[in-house]
């Protein structure tokens with residue numbers, strides 16, 4: 001009986017591997033079609049959703065891992081990684097060795113993510129409110145000027161917990177940790193642990209930064 005189970009498991013593994021290879025190829029084609037700048041050693045697990053506004057930039061640094069499937073990550077993900085620039089001149093950059101699981105990152109101005117960051121399952125990083133706050137024009141707005149937007153910067157070695165949200169204008173200092181489900185609306189000092197809604201400092205990270213390669 002266990003020999004049969006082993007054989008079935010082996011077959012499933014072969015199927016999983018074949019799916020992974022096909023999806024990785026599809027992901028490469030998608031990034032190529034969107035003219036995303038992809039450095040060497042990037043790992044694509046599943047197919048991310050990528051949309052680049054004309055004349056904007058999306059850069060993915062060396063050895064970045066984008067995980068868009070639940071099978072490949074302990075927590076599972078609710079959707080593939082989403083990378084979007086929303087306006088011309090917007091920039092979205094992901095630093096070397098950063099790992100991202102099913103997160104959504106949207107840049108209307110600029111979202112800059114440092115090196116060696118961990119972006120937890122289904123985190124959301126956005127630098128815009130997407131719609132004006134005034135009811136007039138909120139539904140069918142054409143005026144980008146009325147939409148609150150400001151650059152987001154996430155320093156090196158930052159750990160974003162699962163399902164947190166980082167909103168417009170936030171600067172997260174190097175080495176910090178953002179708790180699961182936190183809503184970050186203001187700057188986070190380097191080396192802090194923040195949690196809650198709105199996120200507040202609840203602790204300090206011990207230990208130095210990981211050595212860069």
Ligand SMILES: CC(C)(COP(=O)(O)OP(=O)(O)OC[C@H]1O[C@@H](n2cnc3c(N)ncnc32)[C@H](O)[C@@H]1OP(=O)(O)O)[C@@H](O)C(=O)NCCC(=O)NCCS
Nearest residue numbers: 075120121161162177178179180181193194195196202203
């Ligand atoms: C933020 C976190 C790292 C803090 O861990 P910690 O340093 O051990 O902190 P503690 O458990 O001692 O909590 C410190 C305080 O913050 C609060 N807190 C901790 N995590 C919180 C959270 N996610 N939301 C709201 N409050 C939180 C605690 O209630 C406690 O408050 P108190 O001092 O008033 O009692 C941890 O709670 C967390 O969210 N881990 C999940 C990380 C994650 O999402 N991993 C998956 C990524 S794919």
